[in-house]
Amino acid sequence: MTDYGLSEEYQDLSDTVRDFADQVVAPVSQKHDEEHSFPYEVVQGMAELGLFGLPFPEEYGGMGGDYFALALALEQLGRVDQSVAITLEAGVSLGAMPVHRFGTDAQKEEWLPSLASGQALAGFGLTESEAGSDAGGTKTKAVLQDGQWIINGSKEFITNSGTDITRLVTVTAVTGTTERPDGTVKKEISTILVPTDTPGFRAEKAYNKVGWNASDTHPLSLKDVHVPEENLLGVRGRGYANFLSILDEGRIAIAALGTGAAQGCVDSAVRYAKERHAFGNMIGKYQAIQFKIARMQARAHTARLAYYDAAARMLAGKPFKSQAAIAKMVAGEAAMDNARDATQVFGGYGFINEFSVARHYRDSKILEIGEGTTEVQLMLIARELGL
Amino acid sequence: MKIVVLVKHVPDAQFDRHLSGPGNTVDRSESILSELDEYALEAALQLSEARGGEKGGNSVIALTMGPDGAANSIKKSLQIGAGEGYHLSDAALAGSDAAATSLALSAALNRIAQDGPIDLVIGGMASTDGETSLVPAQLAERLGWAYLGHAKSVDVDGDSVTVNREVDGHAEILQASLPAVVSVTDQINEPRYPNFKGIIAAKRKKTHPLSLSEVGLDASAVGTQGSLTVLDEAQERPARTQGTIITDEGDAGIKLVEFLAAEKLI
Numbered sequence: 001m002t003d004y005g006l007s008e009e010y011q012d013l014s015d016t017v018r019d020f021a022d023q024v025v026a027p028v029s030q031k032h033d034e035e036h037s038f039p040y041e042v043v044q045g046m047a048e049l050g051l052f053g054l055p056f057p058e059e060y061g062g063m064g065g066d067y068f069a070l071a072l073a074l075e076q077l078g079r080v081d082q083s084v085a086i087t088l089e090a091g092v093s094l095g096a097m098p099v100h101r102f103g104t105d106a107q108k109e110e111w112l113p114s115l116a117s118g119q120a121l122a123g124f125g126l127t128e129s130e131a132g133s134d135a136g137g138t139k140t141k142a143v144l145q146d147g148q149w150i151i152n153g154s155k156e157f158i159t160n161s162g163t164d165i166t167r168l169v170t171v172t173a174v175t176g177t178t179e180r181p182d183g184t185v186k187k188e189i190s191t192i193l194v195p196t197d198t199p200g201f202r203a204e205k206a207y208n209k210v211g212w213n214a215s216d217t218h219p220l221s222l223k224d225v226h227v228p229e230e231n232l233l234g235v236r237g238r239g240y241a242n243f244l245s246i247l248d249e250g251r252i253a254i255a256a257l258g259t260g261a262a263q264g265c266v267d268s269a270v271r272y273a274k275e276r277h278a279f280g281n282m283i284g285k286y287q288a289i290q291f292k293i294a295r296m297q298a299r300a301h302t303a304r305l306a307y308y309d310a311a312a313r314m315l316a317g318k319p320f321k322s323q324a325a326i327a328k329m330v331a332g333e334a335a336m337d338n339a340r341d342a343t344q345v346f347g348g349y350g351f352i353n354e355f356s357v358a359r360h361y362r363d364s365k366i367l368e369i370g371e372g373t374t375e376v377q378l379m380l381i382a383r384e385l386g387l
Numbered sequence: 388m389k390i391v392v393l394v395k396h397v398p399d400a401q402f403d404r405h406l407s408g409p410g411n412t413v414d415r416s417e418s419i420l421s422e423l424d425e426y427a428l429e430a431a432l433q434l435s436e437a438r439g440g441e442k443g444g445n446s447v448i449a450l451t452m453g454p455d456g457a458a459n460s461i462k463k464s465l466q467i468g469a470g471e472g473y474h475l476s477d478a479a480l481a482g483s484d485a486a487a488t489s490l491a492l493s494a495a496l497n498r499i500a501q502d503g504p505i506d507l508v509i510g511g512m513a514s515t516d517g518e519t520s521l522v523p524a525q526l527a528e529r530l531g532w533a534y535l536g537h538a539k540s541v542d543v544d545g546d547s548v549t550v551n552r553e554v555d556g557h558a559e560i561l562q563a564s565l566p567a568v569v570s571v572t573d574q575i576n577e578p579r580y581p582n583f584k585g586i587i588a589a590k591r592k593k594t595h596p597l598s599l600s601e602v603g604l605d606a607s608a609v610g611t612q613g614s615l616t617v618l619d620e621a622q623e624r625p626a627r628t629q630g631t632i633i634t635d636e637g638d639a640g641i642k643l644v645e646f647l648a649a650e651k652l653i
Contacts, residue, residue, distance in 0.1 A: 012466065012586045020580055050582030063583040 004308050006072075013069055017076040020049060021084075026356075029081040032214035033359055036206070038163050039214050042084050047118025051088055056100055060112035067093075067249060068311040071256035075304070078260025078335075079267070080356075082363040083214035085257045090159035090215075091115070093250045095122030098170050098191065102234030102242050107193065111168060123161035125171035125194075125220055126243055128154065133376045135172065135189060135240050140222065142173035142192055148226045149173075149192050151200075155220040157370075161196075162203030162218040169194050169201070169220065172239045189239040193231040200225040211362035248321050250371050251328035252314060255307035258331030258367045261360055262300040265335070265342035268357050269293050272346055283345070292341050299334035306330045322384035329377035332367035339364040388438060388543065389503055390431040391448045391496060393510035393523070394464050396457035397421040400515060420460040423511030425467070425578035426571050430541050431509050432468045433576065446470050448499060452480060452491055458594065465589035466581035472594040473499055479599055479606035484614035485517070489525035491609050494602035496530065507548060508568045512537050523570040533563030539574040 006014065024045050032039045046052065054070045056062025063069070070092055077085035096115035099107055099122070114120035131137035140153025151173055155161075161169050176188040194201055203218040234242050270293060273284030283289045306327035313320040342357040343350030350357050368374045399419045428449065435445040449464035451457045452475040461472035475495045483491060496505060508530075513520040520536075527534030535541075538550035538561075549562045550569055581589075599606060607613060633642045647653045 009583075009586050009590065012462075012581070013583050016466075016580050016582075016586070048582070049580050050584060054583055058584070064587065065583045069583055 004305065010069065010072055013065075014072045014076055017049070017051070017073045018079075020045065021076050021080040025077065025084050026080045029084070029214070029356070029359070030354055032083065034213075034353070036208075036213045038216050039084060039087070040164070042081075043087060043118060043121075043165070046084075046088055052091055052096070052118035053116035055092065056096065056112060056116045060100070060108055061114075061116040062112070063116075066315055067252065068308075068315055071253055071307060071311055074253055074256040075260035075263070075307075078257035079264035080260075081214070082257065082261055082360070082367075083212045085260065086212055086215045087121075087160060089250070089253045089257055090123070091118070091121050093253045094124035094246065095160060095168070095170075097249070098124065098233060098242065098246055099168075099193070101246070102191070102238075104230075106230070107233065111193070114167065119165065120167040121160040121163055121165050122168040122170065123158045123166060123220075124243075124246070125155040125158050125161070125169045127156050127158070129156055133372055135243070136187060138172055138174055138187065138189055140171060140173045142175050142190065144175070144229060147229045149175075149229060149231060151192065151194065151222045151225040151227070153222050155222075157207070158203075158218055158220050160216050161220055162206060163216045166196050166203070166216075169196060170233055171220075171222065172243060175236060175239075178237065188237040190236045191233040191239040191242055192227060193233050194222070194225060194227055198225050198227055210365060211359070212366055213362075247371060248324050249314065251324040251377075252307055252310045252320075254367065254371045255303065255310065255324070255327035255331035258328070258335040258364075259300060259303040259307055261335035261364055261367070262296070262303055262331065262338040265338035265357055265360050266293065266296045266300050268355075268360075269296060269342045269345040272349075276347075289345055292345060296338045296341050299330075299338055303327070303331035303334040322381050325372070325377040325380040325384075328371065329374050329381075332364075332374060335360070335364040335367045388434065388445045388506045389448070390434060390446070390507045390509060391450050391499060391505050392424070392428045392431045392464065392469065393492065393508065393526075394424045394428065394449050394451045394460050395421045395511075395514045395516075396451060396453045396460040397514055397516040418456055418459070420463045421511060421515050423513055423515055423573060424460075425511075426573050426575050427509040427511045428464055428467055428469060429576045429578040430538075430569075430571050431507075432579075434507070434541070434543055441470055448473065450492065450495055450499065451475070452483075452488060452495070454481075461594050462589060463581065465592045465594070466585045467579060468581075468585060469592075471592055473597055474594055475597045475599075475602065477599040477606070477609075479610045482611035482614065482618070483609050484616045485519045485521035485525060486615045487609045487613040489522050489529055490613065491599070491602070491604060492522065493526055493529040494604050495597055496526070498597060498602045504566070506565045507543065508532075508566070509541070510568070510570050512570045512572045520570070523568050527568035530566070530568070533567040534569075535561045535563055535567060536570045538569050538571045541569055541571060541575065 025042055050063045051073050053062035054065045055067050058064045074085050099111045142149045142151045170191055171194055172189055172191050174187045175190040177185050178188050200223045202221045207217050273289050276283045310320050310323035310327040339360040343361050346357050349355050396418045399417045431447045435447050438445050447469045449461050449469040449472045451460050461474050510523045524534050535550040537552045540551040542549050546565050548567050552559050633639050
């Protein structure tokens with residue numbers, strides 16, 4: 001039987017990040033949310049804490065930890081500030097991880113030290129207006145000519161792609177076609193490293209989002225972007241398979257973030273239910289509130305168990321696709337449901353932006369959409385059942 | 388340079404603090420490394436790092452005195468960056484006042500110095516529980532070293548230590564020969580958090596347990612027996628009662644002013 005108690009070093013890491021989240025992140029969360037500003041000082045603090053290097057080996061400037069360590073950090077950050085958590089999540093699991101997993105030694109040496117130390121950020125340019133989970137719709141093209149890839153196209157919703165410290169975006173692009181045995185033609189998709197100072201690469205104006213206001217998200221345009229042939233990341237034509245595996249892991253990270261958000265809503269609701277009095281009692285004395293919060297706690301707990309299990313399977317080298325999809329779906333829904341219930345517990349104050357539950361309410365919706373919608377998770381789960 | 392940092396395991400101020408036990412002393416079940424001692428540790432680490440750290444022949448040692456749980460404060464210090472820890476623990480130490488504590492710590496420092504002379508002892512400006520601020524000064528007296536208290540900067544040059552302290556609107560720059568004892572304020576630096584590498588590395592670092600007999604002290608010299616002051620009685624602050632509520636019946640303004648005047652607030 002698996003014991004989900006944390007080992008001492010995981011617990012200590014989690015406690016440290018919790019303190020950091022409460023002492024360093026929380027005091028500036030509202031300001032960055034209101035101003036839609038990127039929290040550079042918090043990112044610098046996370047860098048000093050080594051969070052950007054958690055799952056990477058020490059030889060590349062990492063902390064020598066693993067993906068579960070990253071997930072624990074994300075849970076603690078997500079509890080307090082989802083924008084900060086997604087900045088770390090995207091920086092590590094979407095930005096740096098593809099280089100670590102699929103890069104050549106030279107690519108790793110060039111990029112990992114600055115990414116793992118948090119001095120630079122990388123984005124993952126996959127989504128397009130007509131391509132996301134269905135990568136077959138990818139329209140961005142890369143043509144190999146005289147030892148250079150010439151890339152043209154555009155990307156949507158790319159996290160961390162336009163900050164002052166963004167140095168790299170990994171883009172997926174159609175690099176040709178392959179003919180299947182049955183005669184049908186399929187797009188060959190590859191991933192290519194594009195340094196952000198390459199002429200023709202542009203991060204367009206940031207989106208005006210419903211939530212995650214302090215997270216950096218842009219559309220990207222690539223016009224005759226020339227990069228050396230050796231910037232191909234991984235094997236040509238394996239881009240699709242590679243990003244699928246990156247997304248499988250990423251779902252565990254997003255599940256951890258969602259678990260944190262769900263827990264943050266519980267913690268806030270419990271505190272408020274003990275403070276606020278109505279009809280002669282603190283409102284936490286009434287079952288209407290008790291049951292709501294008890295249900296919230298059950299959701300947060302379930303989400304945590306789901307991501308712990310998916311992470312444990314991943315670290316043990318077992319298949320975890322279905323478990324990661326379940327964890328991502330359950331945690332995203334827990335965050336959204338808990339945010340809705342927490343704002344209800346807060347009453348009118350839950351609708352005021354300076355309260356963190358209101359921020360969670362706006363922030364949590366994307367957890368049912370990003371890194372594969374809930375519907376895509378259901379597809380994956382059903383597929384694993386042979387349907 | 389060999390620096391010893393005094394670290395204390397204190398009740399976490401985030402939680403309600405209670406008195407318990409026969410001596411009616413503070414309940415230490417929810418305790419952490421004293422926040423003010425983190426500044427001392429950071430100051431020590433910065434001095435060490437500026438001189439090349441451990442590779443440059445420098446060492447930062449965390450010393451605590453306290454029951455078993457105090458080992459957690461040593462662990463945290465090691466995670467943050469101290470190289471090794473000493474944990475002085477003995478049932479006879481319970482109830483020690485500042486004088487008895489400084490005696491015990493001076494004995495522990497003499498024991499640590501047997502492995503190589505200590506250049507500097509750094510502590511926080513106060514503990515966040517006892518809040519006497521006496522221990523570093525008494526320690527310096529017992530060791531016969533200079534004491535430079537409430538430093539907002541500390542630097543070492545050759546055999547001398549220089550600190551900057553601000554007192555009542557004026558600033559003082561104090562200098563003394565090493566070895567010396569320094570206490571630092573919360574203005575001196577921004578303490579770092581332990582990172583994951585530090586957390587893992589701390590598992591390989593050594594904490595040396597010390598008993599009273601190992602530091603050459605008799606049980607009667609410390610604890611309640613060896614203390615100059617005795618805690619006679621301690622009471623928890625009474626729970627807050629509900630304040631005065633003024634209902635506006637057209638004269639709330641007058642009532643408010645009357646209340647404030649009666650309380651001599653205006």
